Amino acid sequence: xxxxxxxxxxxxxxxxxxxxxxxxxxxxxxxxxxxxxxxxxxxxxxxxxxxxxxxxxxxxxxxxxxxxxxxxxxxxxxxxxxxxxxxxxxxxxxxxxxxxxxxxxxxxxxxxxxxxxxxxxxxxxxxxxxxxxxxxxxxxxxxxxxxxxxxxxxxxxxxxxxxxxxxxxxxxxxxxxxxxxxxxxxxxxxxxxxxxxxxxxxxxxxxxxxxxxxxxxxxxxxxxxxxxxxxxxxxxxxxxxxxxxxxxxxxxxxxxxxxxxxxxxxxxxxxxxxxxxxxxxxxxxxxxxxxxxxxxxxxxxxxxxxxxxxxxxxxxxxxxxxxxxxx
Amino acid sequence: xxxxxxxxxxxxxxxxxxxxxxxxxxxxxxxxxxxxxxxxxxxxxxxxxxxxxxxxxxxxxxxxxxxxxxxxxxxxxxxxxxxxxxxxxxxxxxxxxxxxxxxxxxxxxxxxxxxxxxxxxxxxxxxxxxxxxxxxxxxxxxxxxxxxxxxxxxxxxxxxxxxxxxxxxxxxxxxxxxxxxxxxxxxxxxxxxxxxxxxxxxxxxxxxxxxxxxxxxxxxxxxxxxxxxxxxxxxxxxxxxxxxxxxxxxxxxxxxxxxxxxxxxxxxxxxxxxxxxxxxxxxxxxxxxxxxxxxxxxxxxxxxxxxxxxxxxxxxxxxxxxxxxxx
Numbered sequence: 001x002x003x004x005x006x007x008x009x010x011x012x013x014x015x016x017x018x019x020x021x022x023x024x025x026x027x028x029x030x031x032x033x034x035x036x037x038x039x040x041x042x043x044x045x046x047x048x049x050x051x052x053x054x055x056x057x058x059x060x061x062x063x064x065x066x067x068x069x070x071x072x073x074x075x076x077x078x079x080x081x082x083x084x085x086x087x088x089x090x091x092x093x094x095x096x097x098x099x100x101x102x103x104x105x106x107x108x109x110x111x112x113x114x115x116x117x118x119x120x121x122x123x124x125x126x127x128x129x130x131x132x133x134x135x136x137x138x139x140x141x142x143x144x145x146x147x148x149x150x151x152x153x154x155x156x157x158x159x160x161x162x163x164x165x166x167x168x169x170x171x172x173x174x175x176x177x178x179x180x181x182x183x184x185x186x187x188x189x190x191x192x193x194x195x196x197x198x199x200x201x202x203x204x205x206x207x208x209x210x211x212x213x214x215x216x217x218x219x220x221x222x223x224x225x226x227x228x229x230x231x232x233x234x235x236x237x238x239x240x241x242x243x244x245x246x247x248x249x250x251x252x253x254x255x256x257x258x259x260x261x262x263x264x265x266x267x268x269x270x271x272x273x274x275x276x277x278x279x280x281x282x283x284x285x286x287x288x289x290x291x292x293x294x295x296x297x298x299x300x301x302x303x304x305x306x307x308x309x310x311x312x313x314x315x316x317x318x319x320x321x322x323x324x325x326x327x
Numbered sequence: 328x329x330x331x332x333x334x335x336x337x338x339x340x341x342x343x344x345x346x347x348x349x350x351x352x353x354x355x356x357x358x359x360x361x362x363x364x365x366x367x368x369x370x371x372x373x374x375x376x377x378x379x380x381x382x383x384x385x386x387x388x389x390x391x392x393x394x395x396x397x398x399x400x401x402x403x404x405x406x407x408x409x410x411x412x413x414x415x416x417x418x419x420x421x422x423x424x425x426x427x428x429x430x431x432x433x434x435x436x437x438x439x440x441x442x443x444x445x446x447x448x449x450x451x452x453x454x455x456x457x458x459x460x461x462x463x464x465x466x467x468x469x470x471x472x473x474x475x476x477x478x479x480x481x482x483x484x485x486x487x488x489x490x491x492x493x494x495x496x497x498x499x500x501x502x503x504x505x506x507x508x509x510x511x512x513x514x515x516x517x518x519x520x521x522x523x524x525x526x527x528x529x530x531x532x533x534x535x536x537x538x539x540x541x542x543x544x545x546x547x548x549x550x551x552x553x554x555x556x557x558x559x560x561x562x563x564x565x566x567x568x569x570x571x572x573x574x575x576x577x578x579x580x581x582x583x584x585x586x587x588x589x590x591x592x593x594x595x596x597x598x599x600x601x602x603x604x605x606x607x608x609x610x611x612x613x614x615x616x617x618x619x620x621x622x623x624x625x626x627x628x629x630x631x632x633x634x635x636x637x638x639x640x641x642x643x644x645x646x647x648x649x650x651x652x653x654x
């Protein structure tokens with residue numbers, strides 16, 4: 001038996017991306033106050049996080065401004081209003097935004113990196129959109145951004161589709177290929193398989209593998225740890241697990257696990273208490289029976305989200321019977 | 328890469344013990360109505376579970392009946408009032424009770440197994456109590472019970488202490504040696520180490536290794552899965568995670584993971600909806616910031632329990648500062 005205790009040491013190259021505003025915004029149509037976004041930003045800086053994903057760079061046609069808040073589009077003036085003259089050099093924090101294939105006017109809406117507080121564009125796409133994703137990555141890279149490739153809903157596609165996507169992304173300038181468990185379906189042995197597959201496909205390219213887990217089965221943190229153990233150096237989390245449906249790997253749990261002394265959990269606990277936990281008065285997220293059920297069945301969480309927002313939200317049995325009978 | 332998918336097959340020898348009443352009773356001093364205990368019992372039978380731990384066999388002197396409900400003592404007449412003429416042969420479910428070293432009048436309070444609906448006595452003990460635990464196991468075995476050895480708070484003792492306990496238990500008639508993460512502190516690599524250590528110490532004795540996880544870090548289910556992957560065939564869970572402090576591995580999540588068709592999650596969801604979830608009106612359990620903090624620091628959850636029951640329960644930052652300053 002090894003005498004080593006890897007759980008009390010750390011890898012300096014492991015970087016944390018907090019996507020509270022981006023993923024949590026899916027719960028409230030990104031209708032956050034500037035004060036809220038600013039508090040999360042300061043918490044990320046003070047906690048020593050590496051990246052903060054502050055929203056989407058999505059189309060105002062697809063997501064009109066009368067229904068969606070500014071963090072769905074991340075217009076430069078909205079960013080500047082909250083983060084001022086932010087620079088990564090001054091704060092240690094890089095800012096990221098996510099652009100979806102099929103939902104973004106990326107050819108027009110993304111300004112050169114030198115003119116933006118954003119440092120990174122994360123390109124989210126489904127397998128069938130990989131060709132657009134490759135174009136987006138190249139375009140954003142040419143504009144001066146670090147880029148990542150986030151293949152969504154990986155639990156719902158075939159091995160051949162995954163392999164084809166990985167081959168296409170390996171040839172791009174993306175810095176990171178992210179394992180995304182959109183439905184919160186994956187168990188640890190599946191994380192192992194995917195990590196090894198992704199890492200093998202990226203070998204020799206200099207790319208990192210990332211992990212973005214959802215908490216339907218209370219496994220977001222555990223699956224993130226598993227990926228880290230295997231070598232994953234880019235990990236996503238959200239403060240208090242705030243995110244769509246069952247939510248995400250909790251930033252405060254992740255920082256408790258990571259032993260890099262540059263991280264400090266106290267500012268995260270502070271922003272939870274004053275900003276994020278109070279959202280529970282009006283918003284619903286986190287693991288619950290409906291999300292357990294859709295996760296176990298490898299389904300998109302939308303039916304569970306509708307149920308938990310409806311009048312029968314506590315009728316777990318009716319939801320179970322409905323989902324089982326319809327599947 | 329292996330083509331096998333172990334997560335969709337099952338091991339028939341893997342047995343589930345639901346300890347909702349026993350561990351959940353630590354939240355309300357075991358003051359359950361007979362109707363509640365009966366509903367949990369029927370759910371366990373209907374779900375195809377292997378064992379139900381219905382309470383403690385603890386001393387009425389240490390836990391007086393004016394403060395503690397009947398499931399702290401599991402008097403035979405209380406058991407019979409709820410489970411009637413229960414037999415394992417008729418229901419497929421074996422009933423268990425836990426007896427603590429140092430807190431039980433085990434020499435007098437435990438009747439022969441032939442006269443009780445109980446099939447199993449689980450002996451809980453701290454390392455320094457191992458000699459009494461060995462006597463308890465032998466005594467209960469002679470009375471006709473299956474027995475287990477549950478070494479508590481394993482994260483807080485030395486390797487030598489663990490080794491000494493394992494050697495002592497290996498020589499007893501206990502059927503199972505249980506890994507107990509009382510403080511909800513263990514990460515996956517530590518579970519691996521402990522499982523391998525426990526399994527090696529029990530090799531050749533015919534004993535199984537069990538796992539009892541707490542959910543302080545949202546890892547109870549994940550750590551249970553990890554132990555199962557390694558070969559653990561005796562796993563504890565509670566319905567809706569109901570249990571002391573941060574609670575336990577959720578029975579409904581565990582049954583969703585296990586693929587043995589004899590298990591049925593629907594009765595568990597039903598009893599959650601009608602019996603367990605409504606307890607949340609008056610009782611507090613489950614992972615939250617205070618339990619995250621004590622878990623990360625390898626502390627007993629008692630300070631977090633007091634805090635979550637007190638007037639400042641939402642002042643996470645004050646709790647963090649208090650615990651950090653006192654540690």
